Amino acid sequence: MPAPSLAPVPAAAPATIAMLLADSRLPAGAHVSSNALEAALRDGLRRGEVGAYLASRQVTVTRVEAGTAVLARHLALTRAPEELATALAGLEAEWAARTPGRAQREITRVLGDGLRRLADVLWPGAIPARSGWPRPVVLGAVAAAAGLPAPELVRLVAYDDAQTVVAALLKLEPGDPRAGAALVLEACAAMEPHVGPLAALQDPALLPSAGAPQTEDWAEAQSALPRRLFRA
Amino acid sequence: MPEPTTPTRSLRLGVAGPVGTGKSSLIATVCRALAGELRLGVITNDIYTDEDARFLRSAGVLDPERIRAVETGACPHTAIRDDVTANLAAVEQLEADFDPLDVVLVESGGDNLTATFSPALVDAQLFVLDVAGGGDVARKGGPGIGRADLLVVNKIDLAPYVGVDVEQMVADALEAREGRPVLALSRSDEASVQELRAWVLAMLAAHREGTHEPQDPGPMAPHFHADGEEHTHDHDHDHEHPHEHSHA
Numbered sequence A: 001m002p003a004p005s006l007a008p009v010p011a012a013a014p015a016t017i018a019m020l021l022a023d024s025r026l027p028a029g030a031h032v033s034s035n036a037l038e039a040a041l042r043d044g045l046r047r048g049e050v051g052a053y054l055a056s057r058q059v060t061v062t063r064v065e066a067g068t069a070v071l072a073r074h075l076a077l078t079r080a081p082e083e084l085a086t087a088l089a090g091l092e093a094e095w096a097a098r099t100p101g102r103a104q105r106e107i108t109r110v111l112g113d114g115l116r117r118l119a120d121v122l123w124p125g126a127i128p129a130r131s132g133w134p135r136p137v138v139l140g141a142v143a144a145a146a147g148l149p150a151p152e153l154v155r156l157v158a159y160d161d162a163q164t165v166v167a168a169l170l171k172l173e174p175g176d177p178r179a180g181a182a183l184v185l186e187a188c189a190a191m192e193p194h195v196g197p198l199a200a201l202q203d204p205a206l207l208p209s210a211g212a213p214q215t216e217d218w219a220e221a222q223s224a225l226p227r228r229l230f231r232a
Numbered sequence B: 001m002p003e004p005t006t007p008t009r010s011l012r013l014g015v016a017g018p019v020g021t022g023k024s025s026l027i028a029t030v031c032r033a034l035a036g037e038l039r040l041g042v043i044t045n046d047i048y049t050d051e052d053a054r055f056l057r058s059a060g061v062l063d064p065e066r067i068r069a070v071e072t073g074a075c076p077h078t079a080i081r082d083d084v085t086a087n088l089a090a091v092e093q094l095e096a097d098f099d100p101l102d103v104v105l106v107e108s109g110g111d112n113l114t115a116t117f118s119p120a121l122v123d124a125q126l127f128v129l130d131v132a133g134g135g136d137v138a139r140k141g142g143p144g145i146g147r148a149d150l151l152v153v154n155k156i157d158l159a160p161y162v163g164v165d166v167e168q169m170v171a172d173a174l175e176a177r178e179g180r181p182v183l184a185l186s187r188s189d190e191a192s193v194q195e196l197r198a199w200v201l202a203m204l205a206a207h208r209e210g211t212h213e214p215q216d217p218g219p220m221a222p223h224f225h226a227d228g229e230e231h232t233h234d235h236d237h238d239h240e241h242p243h244e245h246s247h248a
Helices: A014-022 A037-042 A047-059 A061-078 A081-097 A102-122 A135-146 A150-172 A177-199 A213-223 B023-034 B051-058 B076-080 B085-097 B143-147 B156-162 B166-176 B190-209 B234-240
Strands: B011-016 B040-046 B067-071 B103-107 B124-130 B150-154 B182-184
Touching: A014 A135, A014 A150, A037 A047, A037 A150, A037 A213, A047 A061, A047 A150, A047 A177, A047 A213, A061 A081, A061 A135, A061 A150, A061 A177, A081 A135, A102 A135, A102 A213, A102 B085, A135 A150, A150 A177, B011 B023, B011 B190, B023 B040, B023 B051, B023 B103, B023 B124, B023 B150, B023 B190, B040 B051, B040 B076, B040 B085, B051 B067, B067 B085, B076 B085, B085 B103, B124 B143, B143 B166, B150 B166, B166 B182, B182 B190
Parallel strands: B011 B103, B011 B124, B040 B067, B040 B103, B124 B150, B150 B182
Antiparallel strands: none
């Protein structure tokens, strides 16, 4: 269905935008991902180690993702519209250089397309028309258009990363869902010391190089996992 | 990098219904009956595997490249209704890669009686039941049974073996559907296959003439609340869309 021509959406408070974007009911195609938890469990990660997996993600791949989103937001706010696509492509190259896993890059682009499909309706023109923008680039451009401040953007990325894993955990290794909610808050706490430095980023070259070979390896394994429940 | 020229918009036809009622087989039948005259594509939705896509590719009824699998992340229901993002992306990519396509068939992951397609994903939808699932299922109703564009009662050749009266099942379905079409189908009964073929062609013609408007069967069957008052939710819907739907 082509993007329906809707009236511009009304401005919303930053907290409302953050809640909207963090809601797993958002129609952006993200429910196909477990953030490689399924492959990790198959590889022997125990349920009791999921908290450690979440915390390690927060300070590695999630920092890269959050930093990319902050930088995309900064570029969208400071660059002229005709320069934005080129500037974002430069940022995309910095992100790709810090995301060595092919599978990880691929799913991030697929999820970016899903979010862009929604953004094209809610915030038309926020992201230059092109397929394959990584999700944090789209998210940053949306944050600029919707008025979400940089620290909240970092926390959004942190929350989303953890909640994606925990929601998948409930399907893969069912346990007490309340314990899962506690895991999400613990993971967000692990990101908190990094919120300030990440939110202050303005130069794409300074995006943290915080790779995590084990995490990327599980993402790679997930992409070829037989009889999997999750695509990523 | 600009987006390429917009590809031709196909008729997007959804095929929903419970597990094991013959959705993949019905799609293979449609492909066999129409691949000679129409440019077709197929999107399958599977929960654990790409088994349905592989079945259809191995059926040899269509160029394997035109059959693609979408993984639904444990949520087959969500992927065709609440969040159609992955399916819509797959349909549009298929349309772009094989432009122009006449019809793209989208097979839902086998779910339950309440799973129907969003009109944001498909222009029209079939709901598939089979006699082996029980002769009383059509009577139970539900959004797909009641309001899909076509209800198929499949595997009618098996009726004698499972003790189901096909005529009664079709009559129950017609009653539940208030006159909307019902097709009793068996892939080994050529007359019924021709009826299915004619229905697809008629829907394609209506789609092209702009006389078919995608309808939402709705997630809710008529139900009762604690206060004893029955309502259907159709009423609310009509306020938002006061125009008449004009298709047959």
